Amino acid sequence: MSTASTAPREDPAAPADLIEVGHVTEAYGVRGGLKIQPYSAQSEALLGTRTWWLRKGKEVRRVEVVNARRHGASVTATWSGVSDRDQAQAWKGWVVLVPRSQFPRLAEGEFYWVDLIGCQLIGKGEHGEERLLGSVSEVSDNGAHAILHVALVVPVAPGQPTQPMMDDRGRQRETLVPFVEAYIRGVDLDARRIDSDWPEGF
Incomplete structure (x- = not known):
């Protein structure tokens, strides 16, 4: 069975302005997709950048997102190093973080x-x-x-x-x-x- 050990390695140089924006709830499909539950109705922070950081306990890993899109109230995504359902399921429960400096600019009168x-x-x-x-x-x-x-x-x-x-x-x-x-x-x-x-x- 594949595990998260094949996924990106720990990143000791993670940005200082990381913000929790969601968490992985489950695998999505059979080709390494993952379902992310955003922490607010605003998913722009997840969709606006292709580099995320994943955290579980004290471990932080950087992932390069291949694609991400809205799926109802959730976001579905795939990233490098995850190609099947077993690998994806190993990420369940990891928190997703994005640097605040990389949040997309909102329209006037809108706020994160x-x-x-x-x-x-x-x-x-x-x-x-x-x-x-x-x-x-x-x-x-x-x-x-x-x-x-x-x-x-x-x-x-x-x-x-x-x-x-x-x-x-x-x-x-x-x-x-x-x-x-x-x-x-x-x-x-x-x-x-x-x-x-x-x-x-x-």
Whole structure:
């Protein structure tokens, strides 16, 4: 039986800006194809470059992608060194990474989810004044649009010291904000800021 030992070797010089963009779920077909589950509805990072890095535990390997295409909500791909189903199946569970510097440029007004994580959400106070509500900890997809998961802080004016907003069990509270024009007024990635009409009292 063929194994991953025939695949590309470990790469000790992997780029410093690697971003996890998906993982291998299973073999696809009988000729070495693989099915990749992207970590967001955006698969451009997977489709826009022909060099990926695969990681499992502490091992990182570089692969040269022969082809990659969308397949429903997944991406199917083949890469050098994998030519049959047994070899492909040996990659199941490996995480796929791509350098952030190689992500394709998006159209104006579009954003990669990974770039939104860590941004501060600015909402509105009772009298319409700006309030820092929290920071984006995660982005997910509900099938219609992206959802910002915001770790809440006690609302304060932007630039002021913050403290987490806790629930009755001592955990930081979270709110879910639809990433749509009805609530999001603007995104400034350089300032790590998302301006919204999300109310302070939500």
